[in-house]
Amino acid sequence: MNRNKKWFYPEVNSVEEIQNQSEEQKGKGYPCPCCGYLTLPVPQKEAMAYICPVCFWENDVFLQSETEPSDENHSMPLAEARANFRRFGACCEQMLPYVRKPFPEEIPKDHS
Structure with a gap:
């Protein structure tokens, strides 16, 4: 039995697509648990298997x-992924x- 994980790469909106969104649609993202950027389309507990395009944490x-250890991320803990993103x-x-x-x-507005 082949247990290799199949990779899913999310479609990333182009800058033009983002700019053409209505003001109501903009800025409605939720923070990624790894990088903290507002890339999740729904709250974290609802974003099952969503891959962040900024850090690629699933x-x-x-x-x-x-x-x-995260089953979605080849047993990598979130703490390790955060450290990797910072590094x-x-x-x-x-x-x-x-x-x-x-x-x-x-x-995020409070990002320094």
């Missing part, structure tokens, strides 16, 4: 703590080619 709604800009090095910078509306 949201795991079943995690009970940030040190628990090199992705949840793990293999995802670096797929990440993008956050759009202005994805940056």
Whole structure:
């Protein structure tokens, strides 16, 4: 039995698509548990298997703590993914080619 995980890469909106959104649609994102940018389309507990385009963490709604291994992320704990994002800009090095910078509306207001 082949137990290799199939990768799903989310479609990323272009800058033009983001700019053409109505004001009501803009800025309605929810924070990614890994990078903190407002990339989740729904609250974290509802964003099952959503992959953040900024850090490429696959949201795991079943995690009970940030040190628990994530089934969605090849047993990587959220704490390790956060440290990786701070260190090199992705949840793990293999995802670096797929990440993008956050759009202005994805940056939390309290972000320094």
